[in-house]
Amino acid sequence: MKIVTLPELRNVMSREAVLAAVRKAYIGHAHQRYVTPMPGQLLFDEPPGDCHIKYGYSKAGAVFVIKIAIGFYGNAKLGLPVNNGLVLVLSRTTGEPVAVFQDEGWLTSWRTAAAGTLAASLAATRKPEVLGVFGAGHQAELQATWITQAMGIREVRIWARQADADQAKNLAERLRGMGLAAIAGRTTGEVLEEARLVVTATPSNVPLFPAHEVRPGTHIVALGADSPGKQELDPTLFGRARCIATDDHEQCLDHGDLSYAVKAGIIPADADQSLGVLLENPEFLDLTGEDISIVDLTGIPAQDIENAALFCRLLGL
């Protein structure tokens, strides 16, 4: 069994390879190519924290994967990272442990960055020039950097809630340091006025902006609502969307942003298309320059399985 630390993972990480692995995961998920039981979770009160255990395997793969993702929200005050984790890779033929990735949560960060980037890529033919980013945390920054690089974005507008205004300014400054035009918008309207590609990466439990602020021709990737109670989008926005894609229909119906729109009767429960099907068949996506489109992401174990298998290959395991 090989113990692999974060520096070793960083050393071999390639955005292109992670994007390809996560793309394979979405397409495979649409074709039921994975065995992925219901994830487990542990919740903690004092201090507040959670631990999510996702596990499964590809029917075509040589390994099975157990991913442990941990969030302890008081850690920031202690100068410790909020997110942590471990990914275990085991042989599907003998059950022997192959590797423990002591990834400190970064494999999840990268596969989520890839998820947002792939979801954003559905709008590639419309060549959006301005990216709107809601949220200014770790994942928001990854989305900003991965999407701008993958899609040739020229400008980023960031919005964060008042309490995180400094974080948004700092993120804008770091993006400018990378040669991008970047500002922290004072209002959501200021961001949505220009951004035709929007990614939401917050832990919000209320809509981040009113639906009417979204301009025609905007493609929205919502990835914050990954557990019950979280919400980022105004449900009425779904009524204006010509295309709604989900990473997993059942999960999004249960706790994605989609769920609020369906429960409110704004759209029928079968209004969504599979992200995996759209990535495999981009011709199914028939958007005009004026259409609004939404991708609702809740996170699926197949991402973790393909990502872990990828890092095994990159490390020669």
Added chain:
Amino acid sequence: MKIVTLPELRNVMSREAVLAAVRKAYIGHAHQRYVTPMPGQLLFDEPPGDCHIKYGYSKAGAVFVIKIAIGFYGNAKLGLPVNNGLVLVLSRTTGEPVAVFQDEGWLTSWRTAAAGTLAASLAATRKPEVLGVFGAGHQAELQATWITQAMGIREVRIWARQADADQAKNLAERLRGMGLAAIAGRTTGEVLEEARLVVTATPSNVPLFPAHEVRPGTHIVALGADSPGKQELDPTLFGRARCIATDDHEQCLDHGDLSYAVKAGIIPADADQSLGVLLENPEFLDLTGEDISIVDLTGIPAQDIENAALFCRLLGL
């Protein structure tokens, strides 16, 4: 994060300490002192295997524990161990990984050996002299060695199904090498005739012996039926028992040997007492020399939690 290998675990292992930890687990479980969600499982077809993920924490503890127990049944043919596993210990205050025990399944073996020994100890006041062991595998051997040492047993009689007759003979020989009187019985009756303490440690899915072969004054510890479909005891035996104890009422009602007796209407669903309560209050157990008693064990996460916490202490982590 400390990686601890099996030799390091063996080096600090103490039967007395494991017995005390598992005793604490049973008593704490009876008092609802643990948070232990439903375990997860992955099943594999080709080759056949399974992976069980048990996880949780003590409300009074400083860590949470994730135990991965793996069985790949074709491994024996490849010269590899059938059981494997990893135990992860993480901080309950920061979520940081504390240790990975690369235990190859041995922490589970030890805590199960302790479970059988504690369950057997309920019969200590009757001073049984002959132990009957059903099964001749890895766990049967641990039961034989732990129970004989803890209870001053003078003779062991082993029974295994015909296909494992050689294994039973070899086990008897190893036990004789340890200074015990030990034989491999040809029939179940030959074992039960003399044994007033019996432990069943098999993967059987049918009763191992007819109820009428069990003599008055016999205490039976059944630990093989740990998942649906497995069975070791003739359900009518429960009708003859004056005391029935279970490690977890709901689990035993779902898939323990108890479940067959309840479903057959031989005993009511509430016929069992809690093993933890009996260990804490041995005076509740009021057996005469003629009574038959049964302990049905299915395995509970609290055992793994206390056992992992114990090895952290033994290793100074």
